[in-house]
Amino acid sequence: MNRKVKFFAALVVVLAVLLVTCKKDKDEFSADDAKVELKSAGQEIQANVSSIFAEPPMQSMMFLMQLLDIEDDWKSSLKSAAKEVETFNLSTFNKLIRENVHLKNDGFDPDEGGEYTFNFDFDEFELTNPNVDYLMFIFPADELAYANEQNNAELKLNNLNIIEVEITDDWGTYYEEVLTSVNATFKIDGQQVMLCDYLAQLNEDALPVSATFNMDMPPYQMNLTHGGSGVNYTSNAEMKHNNDVLLKYNLVIKYTSQQDDIEKVLGNFQISPIRFEGEMSPKALDNCSETDISCMNNNIDVEVIQTVKNKLIGYIEFRMFYDEYWDEEYAEPVIVYSDGSWEWLFIALGLEFDDFKRGIMKR
Secondary structure, eight states: OGGGTHHHHHHHHHHHHOOOOOOOOOOBOOHHHHHHHHHHHHHHHHHHHHHHHHSHHHHHHHHHHHHTTOHHHHHHHHHHHHHHHHTTOGGGHHHHHHHHSEEOOSSOOTTTOEEEEEETTTTEEEEEEOSOSSEEEEEOSSHHHHHTTOOOEEEEEEEEEEEEEEEEETTEEEEEEEEEEEEEEEEETTEEEEEEEEEEEEOTTSOEEEEEEEEEETTEEEEEEEEEETTEEEEEEEEEETTEEEEEEEEEEEEOTTSSSEEEEEEEEEETTEEEEEEEOHHHHHHSOTTOHHHHHTTEEEEEEETTTTEEEEEEEEEEEEETTTTEEEEEEEEEOTTSOEEEHHHHTTOOOHHHHHSEEOO
16 A cells, blocks of 8 residues: 555655765865754754644645554655665665555555545445546545544545566565556645656666656645666756755766666755765775775765855765674764864764664764
8 A cells, every 4th residue: 555655755765865066165164163053954954844744734644644554664664765864875776766665555456546435434445436547545634533534635646657577686586566657636625735746767677767756735845857868867856845945956877887776976965954065986885895984985075065154064974883782883974074073974963863872883
């Protein structure tokens, strides 16, 4: 049932994975000021994200996932993808779409369509109209509507197309279903609150040859395009709150000759009020040994910039992180300041992950 909702989160996660344009001379914060700016940026980012998910359409979508019993699976998928962001493992970009937008069949057949209405007596969805060529869910928009047994929300999915792709990786060869198109309309109390359109073409390795995603959820709008040919592609996206840019990226992506991995990414990724600029070599990073920090740092050149003041906060490198729980070390990204001091990136942003909470950081 993940096929109806999970792609919304996963596509956002795909944007967040690619953090990387050419260096320019910029004014630089002192280390102390940079730490303050980064912490403040982290707070602003979290506030912006919280505001998005506090919108009634997003709250209702989350409630739908509860009704469909896929909330935990969706959160697990999102956490897994977020971990890839945390480790800057860009070589996994080619797997994000197929692994986090892969689909499970939980009884709803998009080829057949149908209107499914939430039945309060049985606490589940039932097929109430099979004679349509679209897929629709009619359900209570929130806890209050649920308590009042009121189905006041509708999610309608037109042009829903899902293909089966053959995947070969370290685990062997298997098949997965991947979403390639959908036009979604979401209404609450008869009022349209969200429109989403998604269209993608995949190659035989399930890599996106071209993709477009557009979302209109007033006061939020989001647009994404991805395309190219051969081994060279460009990817662009922008998300706004009214006229304020919350997220934006412009990237040039070069794949390996077999198009099974990413050789280089260069460009910029902005999640206001900070911007990441530079380039990375994901394939080379992936080929570095797990403890070869010098190798990793030789394949990443990314600056972190405060967008409003247009000043350099620092740059990204890797350091070894000791996980006391598992008694092992692995590389994690850090922010290096003007005086050479550094902090773990996600702690500096105030986004502490479980690994850091239970572990011990050391140089």
